[in-house]
Amino acid sequence: MLAEDIVRIGRPIAKSNLSNEMRIRWLTDIDNEVCKNYFRNVFLIEMNEEKEAFHFMTIGDGEDKNFEVDRRRNTAFPIIYPNGGNPLNAQGIYPVPIYLMYDPHIKKMNNVEEFAFEVVFPRLKKTVIYKHDEDSKLEKIARRTAQILSNHYEHFIDQEKQLGILYIWDKTSEAFQEIPEYKKDKRFLWICESKLHPQNHLYLDSEIALEGILEAKFSEAKELGYKKDAVSTFTNQREEEVVSIYNKSWLWLSPTWEMPRSIYWGKKEWTNGIKVDKKTYEAYLYGTQFLKQITVPISNALLKEMFAPITNVEAKRNMRNTSFEPIYGVPLVVPLIDGDSQQLYKKYSQILKRENLSKEDLHLEILAGINRVIPKFSDEHRLNLLYYSGDLSRGNMHIRMMLTDIIPSVAANLQKIVRKINSIDLFEIRKFFSINNETPFYRIKSLPSLISNAFGPGYVWSVMQTVFHKHPIRIRRLYEATARKLNELANKEDYWGMVDELIFHYSFLAFYQKYNEEIGLKERVNTLSDWNSLLAKYHEGSLTLDDLQTAEQLGFVSGLLLKQFSNSYRFKTGKDDYVKHRVMKFGTKLTPDMIWKSGILRCKELKEQWDMKLAANFEKNLGILLLAFIEANNKKILSNEKDQFMTTFWSGYLLYKKDKNEEE
Incomplete structure (x- = not known):
């Protein structure tokens, strides 16, 4: 089950000794490339019981496309990017009063009543730290916020499209601290210097912010199902409270997808399918964030090799690399048993940072067309490869294939075979045909392109699954496709093209021979x-x-x-x-x-x-x-x-x- 794999991946991250600052990075969208332009316009309202002050800031440097967010400061601005729905409306649950502002929001900041009660108040109502406060208090905060923004409207408004962050620093909340000095602290995250009390500095309490983030995510999940004193699907034990796993945290498991839902369930009865407890849900959140970071698009050049027709040479030549719908690849390394969480987290970090990698690691660009490197894992883990197309941010995805239960040592041996084909056999085959060209031969650079060029795009996923599980493959289709292309090229007297096809043909036969030896088959070519x-x-x-x-x-x-x-x-x-x-x-x-x-x-x-x-x-x-x-x-x-x-x-x-x- 995909959800279980995500939890298994996220659990070591949740149990590791990550700092609060790093956990905020994991669970929010502060480092999301999509969100960087919001940091250009930060509207910070410094507010105590009686007074308020306005700060207009930019958290980063650079112009236009070269703008980069300041990573030393952005953890004090834990924003969450909305998935699905209308972003102009209050979306989901907010941990602290920090809200993304879109251009229509910013343009109406000079209208006090409208901005206060159509933008600020609905968001305050959905903010964790204010969940026990009365509406009258929230209305007062909304009106004070809108009034000071209106007073400074001419200083920040621009005719161009603007994105921003509205930050309400409220001294009455325990989430915020004012300290009479600037200091670096593991718990308190520095925001800026105070205007109401110069020489003092404003901070966000990372402990409360982190609790708010987890509570916000868990509360969102409650919207589609919630039960007390029920058995969790994952722990198989009775838990204090469980929620639905289908929610907006990660739209792979989205409520907009009706397939998992029985016609007999109500709109808030998704827990009849999968129930997840709070601890498991935290692991699920870390797992989804990790998968977001390691998801990469398959290159257009490889997509052409994988999905262009193989029986018509001219059609393939005339196809552009951009003719194919983008496909994304996600590698999931799943531990079979609970191990050392800190060691697992270090290996996950290696995947993200691409550091301390060696030739012996799994280079998924060779094995799966995914530009990621997996450090060496023992066979107590399994590698799953997920391919999808569509728009994840809208919950509009189509799973192309899920290759499951790949043993790391089997993948490593396949990688060695593909490398040998490219470094040794290709040279010998070219020499056999008196070709001195030493340029890369992209049709055999990776396992997906090898398989697709041999069997055709309709067979690429099924044959990859077969190969990763060491099952026999048959090559009759290879001969059919090669013979057909050679006949086409012979009619055109394209002898160089014929040689090119034969070089691929014998390269695949070299792979086939080595693969059979690897799985113990005596059949040879x-x-x-x-x-x-x-x-x-x-x-x-x-x-x-x-x-x-x-x-x-x-x-x-x-x-x-x-x-x-x-x-x-x-x-x-x-x-x-x-x-x-x-x-x-x-x-x-x-x-x-x-x-x-x-x-x-x-x-x-x-x-x-x-x-x-x-x-x-x-x-x-x-x-x-x-x-x-x-x-x-x-x-x-x-x-x-x-x-x-x-x-x-x-x-x-x-x-x-x-x-x-x-x-x-």
Whole structure:
């Protein structure tokens, strides 16, 4: 269950020895990039029993897009960004009287009555530290706030769009302290110097603020369900009070999504589904905030590799990287058992800060297309990968895939395989095709792109799940896709494109071979050493029927022979390529039967007709090859395994070069 995973992640953070300042960072939106412009205009109302003073501040430096919030001060301004609903109205519960102001709010600050009773008062009513106060007191605070803002309206108003923070520092509340000195304190967070009592300084009590934040979040959850003396779904014990987990704290579990809700539940009966106690809910809050911070968009280049059609080369080439809906990736490292909370928190911090990471850590960009690095975890943890599209801030998401129960050691071994393919096998394959290009080959840079280019976008999630759980995979679709693309490119005489497709094909086969060895399967495919051996025998003219028992072997040698013949045919006749001129008609799909009957069977006749000079190995290989075709046809290999045949046919055709071992 997703909620349980979030709680398991958040529990070590909640139990760690985090300072109050850091906890405020975790549980609020003060460091949220979306909120930074609110810190440009801070309207601080310093208020005691009789007087008030106005402070207009900017908490940060820089102009326009270069504006950066001052992280040394922003913890004293614990704002919470609203998820869903109309942000112009009072949203949710506020821990202390600190409210986000939008441009329409700021523009009406010169209208005392309207601003006091349409903006300030409704927010004061929803503020934790005022929950036991009478309306008359709150109305007085609202009116005093609105009046002083109106008095200073001309000093801060701007024709341009403005965002800001309204901060009511109320001396009558225990949440605020006035101290006759400036000092750094773990508990009290400095706001600014007092105007009512110069030389004194205004502080926020972080203990009370933190309690208010947790109470505000828990109170929000009560709005959709609340029970006393009930059994928690997570602790399986009777708790003093439980609430619904479906709420606005994190819109993955949003009440706007009706699926989990029975038609027999009332609007405030979501606890009939999942009940969460206060301690567990705190862990849930930390978990959701952690996931927000590690969520990253999949790069557009990778999305193209993952979701562009694989059977049409031209369509993929013409697709832009921006043609795909953004998809976000979230890695969840879940402990199976409760361990050392402080050690777990340190590892979570490494993920966020990207510090002290090594090659042995899990680089999820290689494994999952997610630009995050997971430090080395034991197999007492599980890695879950969540992919979604849509707008989280509006609760409008679509889960694309949840890859679950990935063992860290299995992921580490897969990472080693993908790295070997890119660093060793790719070099050998390019060398095999006489390609000296050393630029990165993006189609094999990551596991998702490898899988998608082999099987197609419709299979990427299911095959990834299969691979992460060490189950066998089948590669018939790889041959189907490769054969189809090679035929398309051959019709266009795009031989460089054909080589590019074959480089990917053999790169995936190298992955497939290593993967099978990793999971203990004996099934193997032909590797470069096999083709080098067959190529050497061809040049020597020492092939036997035993060398031509599979569709791939037969196709490879057919390609070698027709290319050797085509070279002489072009030289002798002045005609175009033999396969294009005699075998393959424009726009047709070349088949094993056409290669056999229209190509190879006519070689002997045309050789004598044109008195063509071919190396001695040609006659020897032709005879063995014709016998092998008859045998393969009787076994129905040509019809049942035509894609394997055609893939290796073009491999042999594009690889052939005259060798010094060939005798004239």
